[in-house]
Amino acid sequence: MPFRAALPPSVTARLPLSLRPLLLLVGLIVAAMAVAIVNLGPPIADVGLARAFTAPALTDNAAILVHYSLLPRTAIALLCGAALGLSGCLMQQVLRNPLASPSTVGVEAGAQLALAFAMLATPVLGGISRDFVALAGGLVVMALVFGASARFGFSPLIVMLTGLLAGLYASAFVTILALLRERYLPGLFLWGGGSLVQQDWRSVQTLLPRLGVVFLAAGLLVRPLRLLDLDEGAASLGVRLASVRAAGLGLAVLASSFVVSAVGVIGFLGLAAPALARMMGFRRLGARLIVAPVIGAALLLLTDQTLQLAEAASGLFLPTGAITALIGAPLLLVIMRSLKSESRTASLTHRANTGSISVPRGIMLLGAGSVLLVLASLFVSRDLQGHFEITGIDDLSIVLPFRVPRLLAAACGGLLMGLAGSLLQQMTRNPMASPEVLGLSSGAACGLFVVLFFTDRPDAATATLAATLGALAVFAVLSLSSHGRSGASERMLYTGVALGALLTALLSVVIATGDPRAQLLLTWMSGATALVDVTTAGSGLAVAVILLCLAPLASRPLDLLGLGPVMAAAAGVSVGPVRFGLLTLASLATATATLLTGPLSFIGLMAPHLARRIGFIRTRGNMLASAMIGLCLMQVADGIARLVWFPWQLPTGIVATLVGGPLLAVLLIRKIQ
Structure with missing residues (x-):
């Protein structure tokens, strides 16, 4: 009080x-x-x-x-x-x-x-x-x-x-x-x-x-x-x-x-x-x-x-409504911490799908779909009259410098966000967990905000490090708020939503100041992949390849952590270091994806749900399938952003939100776990 x-x-x-x-x-x-x-x-x-x-x-x-x-x-x-x-x-x-x-x-x-x-x-x-x-x-x-x-x-x-x-x-x-x-x-x-x-x-x-x-x-x-x-x-x-x-x-x-x-x-x-x-x-x-x-x-x-x-x-000049959000969001956190765990929300557990498919075959199908979407992004375009056309081989060399960076940014951003969502859901054993819901995306955005206001032109490595530290800081607060409490998974969701609301309100206040750096932050937050350069796209690709190779190594620790910390420790897992390592992977994936496509998307929440829906139940298969599905979803969003309002370019991150929102609503209504 x-x-x-x-x-x-x-x-x-x-x-x-x-x-x-x-x-x-x-x-x-x-x-x-x-x-x-x-x-x-x-x-x-x-x-x-x-x-x-x-x-x-x-x-x-x-x-x-x-x-x-x-x-x-x-x-x-x-x-x-x-x-x-x-x-x-x-x-x-x-x-x-x-x-x-x-x-x-x-x-x-x-x-x-x-x-x-x-x-x-x-x-x-x-x-x-x-x-x-x-x-x-x-x-x-x-x-x-x-x-x-x-x-x-x-x-x-x-x-x-x-x-x-x-x-x-x-x-x-x-x-x-x-x-x-x-x-x-x-x-x-x-x-x-x-x-x-x-x-x-x-x-x-x-x-x-x-x-x-x-x-x-x-x-x-x-x-x-x-x-x-x-x-x-x-x-x-x-x-x-x-x-x-x-x-x-x-x-x-x-x-x-x-x-x-x-x-x-x-x-x-x-x-x-x-x-x-x-x-x-x-x-x-x-x-x-x-x-x-x-x-x-x-x-x-x-x-x-x-x-x-x-x-x-x-x-x-600051809008009053943005300032009241800074007051209300911490109060939301206080209210959530005081709520008792509910038996009804405890029913939000993973549910096996009877239509399980083999991991190699499923990954191959998703990979083939990803390749087709990438080729469509490279070759499909619109002419000066607005008609759809296929770019010829002779003209491809002209458009490649413009299309390849945004293609890589969208693909890597979707892949990393899907992978991060799967890691978080497997680690917390809660299918509602994701970088967006837990506030990790907002934490990464705040990390970048700090760099933009204290550095003239931050390079890709500095921006990635700052965004990763911001995501890690948010997860540290989540862990402290739920450690040793009943209903820890549900309480983590409550706290994550409150932190995300608080950090988003803070960013809104900063953007409302009209500072040129704040306007740059607004453009980046909308997920404008058309502005991504070759260096940033290449850095994102390197991080995506490394994390995708490391992800299968995390499947056994994740399976053992799902049995509880006591059983995992009895099986030889160093619970603290392993959880920190998995958290670092998820935070790095979230930070890199946020830098590429902005913090506004449902990919991290949606991709693991879709992966389980089509049969990828086991940990390793779910992680790989979530990454591929995230890549496909973001490629679709980028294609819509590039072609639907030609010759203007829409922000890919916001288009991903518009594309993913109805699908996510269907997942929630049908209780797809």
């Missing part, structure tokens, strides 16, 4: 239990008001209260700034924070899941994608009712997430994973739209980061009555929502559980969609406000439905006012 820890123990010890939560809440409100007074006090004092709160003359610049910018921004922060606090509280009560929020369930990302589509396809619809468009997008994504997690009994882990993956998929789609129609979506990234900047009172006047209706309806649902805690016992009291759940979720999506439509995505605030309400001691639903919006309003006001002070001192 961070707020209670800030008070002297002698003070909290003398307080009655009923007063402690109230004191903590008042402390947060006072802190937000104090920062607001420090930021708003001087401008308001200069113009006076009368001029600040009345329509100023057109020549009164100081009063215009206060009346049409500072005061509306303060009001919109309070409204949006309260709405997100209410939305998160409703979702957590209906789903009985402390991880549920508009961010983790994918509602905000779906609303953002729907608005981006409306801007391009039907601008009139967006002009008539942005709220309707945002609501439709949020509902569609939420329905997909719930459809995927229903088979798992709405387990917190599965809801969180599918929600965050859906959010990543929607964000990748928005990025593709922004790249294809950049002149029509110039402010999409800034708006998507959650900017509270206001130029008049129209947003406040629009948002206030709509949120008032939502809050009133939520108040009328308090008693039915409270009865949901009785589970099936509520039905015997005459409560229609399906109707109550639908009404609660509908209000939650309405509140979050209104916020996204007005100011963009405010990350993780819907998770933080209800969580802090519980941590302060407000356990009853009625109290939480009041306190969570108050905490959300105070948190967003405190964050935004502090950010304005920092902007005035540094001159840097």
Whole structure:
């Protein structure tokens, strides 16, 4: 409890239990008001209260700034924070899941994608009712997430994973739209980061009555929502559980969609406000439905006012939503660590496929498919009129210097990511583990970020080393968080998702600064293989060949580690050094793949699942098949990226996300383990 820890123990010890939560809440409100007074006090004092709160003359610049910018921004922060606090509280009560929020369930990302589509396809619809468009997008994504997690009994882990993956998929789609129609979506990234900047009172006047209706309806649902805690016992009291759940979720999506439509995505605030309400001691639903919006309003006001002070001192503009993600992601980590292991998620174990095939034959088939895809990448192209054609032998020498580096980058990136995913899943004995889910890709990205900001032009070896150290650091945190605890594999997934969210939020904040090096980082994170040079591609190929040769040597240690550390040690395995060696291999593969194709792909999670599905059950066969499948998937993504929007080139990493997202959703829904 961070707020209670800030008070002297002698003070909290003398307080009655009923007063402690109230004191903590008042402390947060006072802190937000104090920062607001420090930021708003001087401008308001200069113009006076009368001029600040009345329509100023057109020549009164100081009063215009206060009346049409500072005061509306303060009001919109309070409204949006309260709405997100209410939305998160409703979702957590209906789903009985402390991880549920508009961010983790994918509602905000779906609303953002729907608005981006409306801007391009039907601008009139967006002009008539942005709220309707945002609501439709949020509902569609939420329905997909719930459809995927229903088979798992709405387990917190599965809801969180599918929600965050859906959010990543929607964000990748928005990025593709922004790249294809950049002149029509110039402010999409800034708006998507959650900017509270206001130029008049129209947003406040629009948002206030709509949120008032939502809050009133939520108040009328308090008693039915409270009865949901009785589970099936509520039905015997005459409560229609399906109707109550639908009404609660509908209000939650309405509140979050209104916020996204007005100011963009405010990350993780819907998770933080209800969580802090519980941590302060407000356990009853009625109290939480009041306190969570108050905490959300105070948190967003405190964050935004502090950010304005920092902007005035540094001159840097940062979207408020990106900063709130830095607050919410660590809190997500705290919540995940406090969750108990669930028997339902323990059922996520490897399941043998009755259609097992021989490893040599299967690898030969996959190898033949890889060769065909490589040849297609070399020879298939489009002419100046956009028609598909086969490149002739005479012209091949001209195009090879352009196609070979990106071909090698995509092939090696997919191979290494598939291999890393198989290693991690075999080592943790959890089929949901992958470099993307465990945060290793984000750790590698942060390692490269450090090198870019402290080195003018890092070479390939330096960048690979930095990315590997970043991935190793993330895995070290994962190991420490789950060592010696019950449900260690599940806890590692929780922690990995939280760390990935935190590091991604940090990178988003850095990119939002507008620094030229940050723009280079953004280009690299999108997985633009067209920018890979021969040296980088050659380095990736060397690492891929070495790791592919070493992978079969890890099959026996992995099999023995699957029996447990005690049995593995009895069989002669030095558990600590072997685990560190396997981790180093997985981290090096992840780091190299991340450098080649960016951190945004589902290859590391998807390739081992597909390998098991087609019959590669044993450790050695699964590793080799995962590598080949990853290579094939990335080759397909690179071909689409090169040809679909000719003559422009799309980022291969993001295209891989778009190609792999639906397939991964099918894997989750059908429980392919």
